[in-house]
Amino acid sequence: MESDVLAFENFLGKEGVLKDDITLNTTDWTGQFKGPGSVVLFPKNTEQVSAILAYCSKNKLAVVPQGGNTGLVGASIPVHDEVVLSLSKINNSFSFDDTMGILKCDAGFILEDLDNKLASLGYMVPFDLGAKGSCQIGGNIATCAGGIRLIRYGSLHAHLLGLTVVLPDEHGTVLHLGSDIRKDNTSLHTPHLFLGSEGQLGVITSVTMTAVPRPKSVQSAMLAVTSFEKCCEVLKLAKSSLSEVLSSFEFLDEATMKCLKTNLDLHSVLGTPSAFCVLVETSGSNEDHDMAKMGAFLDECLSKELILDGVLAGSSADATKMWQLRESAPLAVSRDGYVYKHDVSLPLKNYYELTNVMRERCGDLAKSVVTYGHVGDGNTHLNITSEKHSEALENLLYPFLYEWVVAHGGSISAEHGIGQLKLPYSELGKQPEERLLVKKLKNIFDPNGILNPYKMI
Numbered sequence: 001m002e003s004d005v006l007a008f009e010n011f012l013g014k015e016g017v018l019k020d021d022i023t024l025n026t027t028d029w030t031g032q033f034k035g036p037g038s039v040v041l042f043p044k045n046t047e048q049v050s051a052i053l054a055y056c057s058k059n060k061l062a063v064v065p066q067g068g069n070t071g072l073v074g075a076s077i078p079v080h081d082e083v084v085l086s087l088s089k090i091n092n093s094f095s096f097d098d099t100m101g102i103l104k105c106d107a108g109f110i111l112e113d114l115d116n117k118l119a120s121l122g123y124m125v126p127f128d129l130g131a132k133g134s135c136q137i138g139g140n141i142a143t144c145a146g147g148i149r150l151i152r153y154g155s156l157h158a159h160l161l162g163l164t165v166v167l168p169d170e171h172g173t174v175l176h177l178g179s180d181i182r183k184d185n186t187s188l189h190t191p192h193l194f195l196g197s198e199g200q201l202g203v204i205t206s207v208t209m210t211a212v213p214r215p216k217s218v219q220s221a222m223l224a225v226t227s228f229e230k231c232c233e234v235l236k237l238a239k240s241s242l243s244e245v246l247s248s249f250e251f252l253d254e255a256t257m258k259c260l261k262t263n264l265d266l267h268s269v270l271g272t273p274s275a276f277c278v279l280v281e282t283s284g285s286n287e288d289h290d291m292a293k294m295g296a297f298l299d300e301c302l303s304k305e306l307i308l309d310g311v312l313a314g315s316s317a318d319a320t321k322m323w324q325l326r327e328s329a330p331l332a333v334s335r336d337g338y339v340y341k342h343d344v345s346l347p348l349k350n351y352y353e354l355t356n357v358m359r360e361r362c363g364d365l366a367k368s369v370v371t372y373g374h375v376g377d378g379n380t381h382l383n384i385t386s387e388k389h390s391e392a393l394e395n396l397l398y399p400f401l402y403e404w405v406v407a408h409g410g411s412i413s414a415e416h417g418i419g420q421l422k423l424p425y426s427e428l429g430k431q432p433e434e435r436l437l438v439k440k441l442k443n444i445f446d447p448n449g450i451l452n453p454y455k456m457i
């Protein structure tokens with residue numbers, strides 16, 4: 001490794017190579033994934049990434065590309081002594097076409113910084129995540145990040161136009177995929193292969209994507225609902241009556257509210273306790289119009305007895321309080337004890353059934369069985385906690401939970417990916433021929449298998 005470090009210092013200068021105290025880059029924020037790693041590299045541009053990958057390819061050194069390291073499945077953490085390649089210093093180039101709404105930028109931009117830059121131009125990034133203050137746009141693409149606005153703007157597949165990627169071959173080949181324009185049907189849509197590829201095909205150094213006009217009016221309301229069936233009725237009504245302005249439809253159950261109160265001292269904004277809370281947001285361009293729509297929607301929810309109670313945010317401080325509840329849910333469960341995290345999608349008819357089934361199955365072994373998530377997309381975050389890691393509980397959970405999800409037509413990973421966490425179950429629900437095709441593709445991009453090994457593929 002010493003000669004490798006010298007070679008890296010030669011490409012990057014001493015300041016681009018971190019040898020000691022690398023724990024920040026070899027541990028994830030939940031503390032669940034820790035790898036020894038060997039060295040952390042901080043290239044400043046695509047050429048330096050190319051030099052690194054060419055060298056690692058010739059010398060068969062495994063590499064873990066790393067963005068903001070905010071993932072939840074251990075995809076950006078080394079398993080053994082892989083070299084960590086951080087993209088965080090590749091964050092200079094930014095350009096924006098404010099007529100077409102097309103953004104081109106380096107992969108290492110922090111999502112929130114990018115969004116702030118776009119704000120001054122009247123636009124925003126078309127997705128939003130709790131991790132926005134630390135995650136990076138290149139990592140968002142590599143993991144096909146979902147988040148709280150997917151119901152309105154669609155997944156990143158709808159926004160990605162082009163990428164610069166570096167391949168892990170002996171030349172460190174630099175590829176410019178797709179284009180910087182909205183419509184280009186001249187080839188296979190190769191940039192999209194990298195969406196959700198978990199850094200296993202190549203290293204993304206630059207991203208071209210669409211941004212969306214920043215809404216001038218945003219309304220948020222929190223609703224108390226007595227049954228999950230009614231939550232689904234409220235969703236249907238929100239889609240039909242809020243239609244084009246609906247931008248979010250999020251969900252927290254009573255156990256989540258309890259966890260927020262006990263572990264973070266965060267209290268519901270609703271006066272009436274209820275089994276379920278729904279957070280609805282609209283985004284539009286005309287406050288009077290959007291307020292009228294939200295008001296009519298809330299009236300209809302009440303008159304049809306779909307909700308027990310509802311609070312409309314009267315100020316941005318009120319809205320912040322509502323969103324703080326939803327966005328703090330992951331932190332609240334992490335303070336509850338050892339957490340078994342799940343990110344699965346299901347047909348809505350089975351969405352909360354999973355929680356009920358698991359609550360009964362886990363019995364007293366679980367401390368809390370908590371569900372929140374993007375109900376509008378059928379994506380549930382079922383988090384099960386125990387005082388400490390429990391093998392008995394783990395054996396009750398797996399593979400039962402993932403098999404149940406697949407048997408009910410769901411996906412074992414809705415938005416967080418496979419990484420290390422779900423690797424043992426990654427074949428579930430997949431046709432063997434599809435897995436084979438994916439492996440063949442991986443082999444074309446990374447014949448030596450050096451890029452982010454022991455993960456999804």
Ligand SMILES: O=C(O)CC[C@@H](O)C(=O)O
Binds near residue numbers: 130341383
């Ligand atoms: O903590 C989780 O399980 C989910 C994290 C994130 O995807 C969210 O939606 O808050």
Ligand SMILES: [Zn+2]
Binds near residue numbers: 146373415
């Ligand atoms: Zn989520």
